[in-house]
Amino acid sequence: MNAPLVPFGKPRPERADAARNRLILLEAARAMLAEHGAEKVTMDALAERAGVGKGTVFRRFGSRAGIFNALLDDSEGRFQEQVLSGPPPLGPGAAPKQRLIAYGRARIAYLFVHHTLVRAALDRNRPAPMGEVSMTLPHFRMLLGRTDVPRRHLDGLALQLTSALEGPLMLYLSREEIARTPEPDAEDPLADSWQELVERVLPG
Amino acid sequence: MNAPLVPFGKPRPERADAARNRLILLEAARAMLAEHGAEKVTMDALAERAGVGKGTVFRRFGSRAGIFNALLDDSEGRFQEQVLSGPPPLGPGAAPKQRLIAYGRARIAYLFVHHTLVRAALDRNRPAPMGEVSMTLPHFRMLLGRTDVPRRHLDGLALQLTSALEGPLMLYLSREEIARTPEPDAEDPLADSWQELVERVLPG
DNA sequence: AGCATAAGCGGACTTTACCCCGCTTAGCGA
DNA sequence: TCGCTAAGCGGGGTAAAGTCCGCTTATGCT
Structure with missing residues (x-):
């Protein structure tokens, strides 16, 4: 009652x-x-x-995007699990800098494999999915928190690194020809310059 | 004939x-x-x-976005002129690193002032405008070319810095409440962490 | 001035995401 | 087993972007 x-x-x-x-x-x-x-x-x-x-x-x-996001959820979950409890350097155990690099490479590979779905899941009514759609931002924030980055720059840098990683990917994956190529290349240059960026941002 | x-x-x-x-x-x-x-x-x-x-x-x-881009063109042109031939550090004359920092700050200020138009000019059918819509990418590439960044990383880093600068802005400007606020704040934290990023990427 | 022609124009038409709301039914409690 | 009720369902309706194509007219040539 x-x-x-x-x-x-x-x-x-x-x-x-x-x-x-x-x-x-x-x-x-x-x-x-x-x-x-x-x-x-x-x-x-x-x-x-x-x-x-x-x-x-x-x-x-x-919404339309919701369908593709649902389709993506499975593999996204598996990806997250690798990051949260898989072996280093992607998972816990390695130094933050190494984990950042590994995360970027893994994310690039992941998005390339699922590029069809990822493209489709882009919500045409929302400019950038970055906020909620992935764990990238909070993960980066956590990793940076374990470095000597000053606290007041944590959020800013995490956001910028997230954008630096996902922005070029989105841009690249948006290109028309990618949609028709089963296994696109150009994955490595992206990954390499990601590593370069991280090494510059976190020297030593 | x-x-x-x-x-x-x-x-x-x-x-x-x-x-x-x-x-x-x-x-x-x-x-x-x-x-x-x-x-x-x-x-x-x-x-x-x-x-x-x-x-x-x-x-x-x-397209719909085209209208708002046309509306934006005026001031965009004036902005570009400041960058291409205005006084340093935004214009030519200062060190590349200082120009990068100045460009970021200027761009943030510019986008904040015109946030209504900028929001409206986002093409809902294209994920990221970064490619053509602004001079940011080529300008960064040029500036990085004058530093000791290895040539093979020029394009990658320029693209990532562009994303790092514009991504957070887009994200921030997408937020609903911004649309209703004539003069939003939070411009400074963004600019400060941009400066922090650039100083880390280009040490010395 | 007269003409040929391609640029420009208009608005009906199509497509598609998303909304609305009355009807149906699964699932629960007695 | 029998109702009650809210969740779920269906599909017609709406709004808005973008396309099409036959008509109109500015403009350059003679």
């Missing part, structure tokens, strides 16, 4: 039909992506293919 | 009616921007206000 002490503490689990539809939609999106490419995955087409109403698609994923 | 030696060397100047319409459209856009804010400046509304057809709007500016 009483209201629960923590209101909405258990916000009613996802209904079975909702879960089923989510899986169906995700699978349909994956298939359409593989068959016809990202730009053919329109909300109408996806809804029809999955055999649900358009409203359902939006209810589940919020 | 003969075809000109340089074909399209003089590609027929803009017709008078076209020029007139461009000015009318620009003025209408400016007015609508001031009166109702950027998101109310739709292509239909703009065309109607200017008394032209929608096709004309697109012919002149290519």
Whole structure:
């Protein structure tokens, strides 16, 4: 009878039909992506293919970008796990500088492998995904916190390094020809100059 | 009778009616921007206000973002002139490192002043404007070329510094509350950490 | 001045993301 | 087992960017 002490503490689990539809939609999106490419995955087409109403698609994923982000979540999780508890230098144990370099290289490789999805997941209504979409910023902030960088510059430098890493990637991945190349090259120059940047920012 | 030696060397100047319409459209856009804010400046509304057809709007500016970029062009030109031939340290004459710092500070100030237009000029169909929209990248490349940065890292570092400068700005300017604040603060922390970054990248 | 022609114009049309809201039904408690 | 109710569903509706194409007209040539 009483209201629960923590209101909405258990916000009613996802209904079975909702879960089923989510899986169906995700699978349909994956298939359409593989068959016809990202730009053919329109909300109408996806809804029809999955055999649900358009409203359902939006209810589940919020926006077009949401679908691709959901598709990306799996591998993103695995990537994060490598960073948080994998072997050094990507995972804990190495010096901050080495981890920064390793993170950049890993992130570049990761985004290149998933470039199709990454491109599609760019929300056309939001200028830069950097804020929430990845762990890069908080991770960098943490790593810089373990160096001799003055505290008052921690946030600024972390933000700038994040931009320096992801900006060029976004730019590169935006180029049209990349979309059609299964395994793009030019991954190494990016990684090398990332390393150069980090070594200059954190000397010694 | 003969075809000109340089074909399209003089590609027929803009017709008078076209020029007139461009000015009318620009003025209408400016007015609508001031009166109702950027998101109310739709292509239909703009065309109607200017008394032209929608096709004309697109012919002149290519896209919605094109209008705001055109509006920005004036002041952008003045900014570029300061950089190319104004007094040091922004203009020529100072050391590359000082010019980098000065450029960053000036660019931050500039983008803050014009934040409304800058926000509106972000093309929602293109992830990052960095490529063509500003002189930042080539300018950085030139400045780095005058330092002891190894030649093979010039392009990479220039691109990363450009991202490091403009990325956080875009991110910051994207925040909702900024859009409503005529004179936002938080300009200084950004500028200070930019200086910190440059000093670390170019020691000595 | 008269003409030929390509630039310019307009607005209906298409496409697509996203919203709305009345209907349906899963899941829970009695 | 039977209702109750809120979550879920569907698909028609809206808004806005961008395209198309037949008509108009400025402009340079003669």
